[in-house]
Amino acid sequence: MPPWASGALVRRVPADPGQPIEVLWLPDTAPRPPFGRILLRWEKAPEAGWDVTARLGLATADVHLATWPAAPDDWPRLVRPTLHEVTGLCSALAVATAALELANRLADS
Numbered sequence: 347m348p349p350w351a352s353g354a355l356v357r358r359v360p361a362d363p364g365q366p367i368e369v370l371w372l373p374d375t376a377p378r379p380p381f382g383r384i385l386l387r388w389e390k391a392p393e394a395g396w397d398v399t400a401r402l403g404l405a406t407a408d409v410h411l412a413t414w415p416a417a418p419d420d421w422p423r424l425v426r427p428t429l430h431e432v433t434g435l436c437s438a439l440a441v442a443t444a445a446l447e448l449a450n451r452l453a454d455s
Contacts, residue, residue, distance in 0.1 A: 347371065353387035355379060359430045367422055367429065379403030382436035384411060384429060391416040398425060402432060 347354070353376070354369035369386070379385040380403045388398040395418050400411040411432065417424050 352376075353385055356384040356386060356429055356433065359426060359433050361430060363423065363426060367426065378408040381405055382433075382440060384432060386425070388417075388421070395419065396421050400425065400428070402436075 348371050351371040352374045353372050355372055357370055358368040383403045385401045388396045391397045395416040398414040398417050398421050401408045402411040412428055
């Protein structure tokens with residue numbers, strides 16, 4: 347992580363565990379995550395490992411998604427399944443929302 351960054355916005359979570367999670371580094375002043383995006387923050391845990399937190403951007407706020415206290419040094423492997431599932435669910439929700447909006451527009455015309 348660059349020294350000026352305090353977290354990362356998840357851009358893509360490949361299904362293949364051998365591929366890296368793609369992120370956009372964020373400074374302390376970064377706004378809340380956009381709808382359907384996940385913001386990761388991590389810091390050294392008091393005893394060992396890393397305290398990792400994930401927040402999910404929703405339409406009007408962001409919510410706490412998960413916390414992994416004292417995660418080992420290979421914590422991206424640990425958080426990958428959750429990130430992959432949530433990004434998939436958000437994509438499905440976006441498609442369903444667009445289909446519903448289209449159906450409503452067609453019904454109104």
